[in-house]
Amino acid sequence: MGNDIDRAGVAKAYGRWAPVYDFVFGKVFDPGRQSTIAIADTIGGRILDVGVGTGLSLADYASTTKLYGVDISEPMLRKAQQRVRSLNLTNVETLAVMDAKHLAFADSFFDAVVAQFVITAVPDPEATLDDFVRVLKPGGELILVNHIGAERGPRRLFELAFAPLARRLGWRPEFPWQRLVDWAAKNGGVTLFEHRPMPPMGHFSLIRYRKS
Template identity: 55%
Template structure:
């Protein structure tokens, strides 16, 4: 069974979710969003909200920050644009339709990249994380908050069984923390992450700090010496 989603499936699913997303998921994800946003604002600066969706989080950012939102779903972005206009969110620099695996930003463009309940549903998670790391400034952080799949036990078995059915909804329920850790090892430009439970076992926050060029070079040299 494939663990990946294709772009067409994701776009179709979120076109369906767009009219009701805030009503269905707004309160459910609120606690996780607040924790992730607090972590992002402790760094502050220019923030990329990846998977901005309907823009439900945009009004809650401090006006001292500059926010750029991207999403793969045009119907979701249209909701976000309406929100920005209606609520006069002048701290939002722009809202862009982009494939996360091929973002059109220059290297080192953002102080923080935040993705709330999205990394497990993008078509190419590892390639998307590579792009997040590329556009992030050294010393900045990628901050994810998500439901992550269980490693073992009854919940893991259920998530594996449910995975095929969940694809039509645009979900990947069996996505585990190990996949994020493995990406960090392979990418080599970020510190290894430590997961933090932020939702009574339902939601996990994962943070990656981007290393400086000197740190990356030192890590590579250390591997060579160890070998």
């Protein structure tokens, strides 16, 4: 299926994943998730969490942070809504089924946009990132946690072997860093100010941009 990931396919894959998502993704991705939440809470105000999934992260944000969560998968969001109700998370303003590339929010609405493990799973990463920037206030932050493909070495070999399974999950395992560099230059409205590897084994990166 190459690099083209169709939207319905992604929604369906994550629909199948919904029951086991928390178990599988909770532990492996926890360090990246917690780092992101800590940064978002420091910024405060209105935070958009794109690809909020089953709402695993929602309870970890400070109760003073106003949260807006969107996801392509309705079964996932149903679980997130149950979580919000059962934990009485009054700071969650909105949970909505939405395409990350066409966010139904006004320009310059959010203080930060958080997208964890999202940009490698959407059909058009560059246009999606552009829309994230659109809804950010000037000076607002775009916080990505993502798998960035290794250029060489043992991790590169592992990723190539893992690629067919990764694609079935709706990821592009070979997503290169240069693609983000090129996007930021073309967008022209953001400045990169942090890029650090995250556990496990630096497979994921925390990447932060500030809107000019």
